[in-house]
Amino acid sequence: MTVGGLDVEAVRKDFPILAREVHGVPLVYLDSANSAQKPQVVIDAEADLYANHYANVARAVHTLGSEVTNAYEGARDKVAAFLNAPSRDEVIFTRNITEALNLLAYSFSNASTFPGAEGLALGPGDEIVVTEMEHHSNIVPWQQLAQRTGATFRWIPVDTDGPNAGRLQDAMIDEVITERTKIVAFAYVSNALGTVNPVKRIVERARSVGAVTILDAAQAAPHLPLDVQDLGVDFLAFTGHKVYGPTGVGVLWGRYDLLAALPPFLGGGEMIETVSMEGSTFAAPPHRFEAGTPMIAQAVALGTAIDWLTELGLDRVREYEHEITGYALERLQAVPGLTVIGPADNVDRGATISFTIDGVHPHDVAQLLDEYGIAVRAGHHCARPVCVRYGIPATTRASFGVYTTTDEIDQLVVGLSKVAEMFAR
Structure with a gap:
C-alpha cells in the first residue's frame, strides 16, 4: 500500500x-501508542556505539571520549532540528517524558529560592491547569506541585456526548484559564482518545493571561511535524521509544530564557559551574539539567531514529x-x-x-x-x-x-x- x-x-x-x-x-x-517497534538502523546504532565507540561523554580527551561526545552532542543537534528549535542549548535529554515533566514541576517548586527565578514561583492563589484527558505523567507532577506550593489544581473537561465527544469543551478553555493561571500543561494528542487538541487556541489563551505552556508531545512526535516556534509553546517534551527509538531516553525542550532562570533538577557531575565546600554554582542549560552520566547510547540511537523518521x-x-x-x-x-x-x-x-x-x-x-x-x-x-x-x-x-x-x-x-x-x- x-x-x-x-x-x-x-x-x-x-x-x-x-x-x-x-x-x-x-x-x-x-500497540504503537504504548511503544513503537524499532527499525534495524536504530538497533544497529545502539549496538555500534557499545561495540566500537563507547566511553563517557564530556569527561575525556582520548579518541573514544571525543567520538562518543561528538555522537551524543550530534544527537542533540538532530533533536533541535526535528523540533525547529532556535538553539541546540534548549534541548535536554532525560530518561523519558515522565522525567521531563517531573523535572519541570520540581524546578518550578524551587523557583522561589533560586536567584532570578522568583517570577516563576507559585503560591496560594495561583493556579495550575491541565486537561481531563491527560496521561498520569501530566497530572500527578502538577498535583504534587500544587500541594507543595499551595497553588490550586484545575482542569479543562472533556465532552462525552454529541458531535464533540472525545474533545475538550471549548468554552471551558477561557473559563478555566484565568488571570490566576501560572502553568497550563496539556497533551498535543490524547493517548487514550486519539484526540488532537487545539494547541494554538490553548496557547493563545494562556499567553493572554501570562501563563507558561507545557506541551506533552509523546503521542504527536511519531505522527505529526513538530515546530516549537510555530506552536508557540514554552516547553515541549516527548519520549524516544514512541518515535521508533530506544527506551531510556526522552527530550525536554524549553525556551532558553526560561531554562536559564529555573533551578536544576538533580545535583552532581557535569551540571555544575564551580563547586567548593562553601557552595556551588550551576552550568548554563542544557547541562544544568543533565546531572551525572547520561543515557549515551540511547540518545545517539534516538538521533538515528529521528534521521530515519525525518527521511520518511x-x-x-x-x-x-x-x-x-x-x-x-x-x-x-x-x-x-x-x-x-x-x-x-x-x-x-x-x-x-x-x-x-x-x-x-x-x-x-x-x-x-x-x-x-x-x-x-x-x-x-x-x-x-x-x-x-x-x-x-x-x-x-x-x-x-x-x-x-x-x-x-x-x-x-x-x-x-x-x-x-x-x-x-
Missing part, C-alpha cells in the same frame, strides 16, 4: 520483529496514518456491540482508537486477540480520569504506526467479530 508517496511494505522491511510469529500466526502489532517525511507519515485511521474507524463499525471511546470521525484525530464491546471486559478482548497474534492494549492507559468521565472501567486500544497496513486492520476486525460472537452465545 502506498499513500502520499509512502510505501508501507518497504517501511515494514526495516523492522525485523514484524517478520516473527505469535502463537503460530504472523504478528499484528497494534512527517508530512507523508501524517497523510498515511490519517488514511489508516479513517479506514479503521469505518471497518470497526462492522463489529457487533463496538463503541468508539473518543472522536468518532477522522477530523483532528491521531492514529489511536479506543473502544468497548458490549458485555466483554477490555482485558478479555485483548487476551483473546493475542491468541490470533494481534497485539493491542487494554486498561485505562494511564489516563484513568478519561474512563471515569465516560463511566467505564477500561477500554481496548488499537494504535497504529507507520508500518500498520489495511490487511492488519482487517485482521483486527475479524478477531473482534469473533470475540463479540463468542461472548454473545
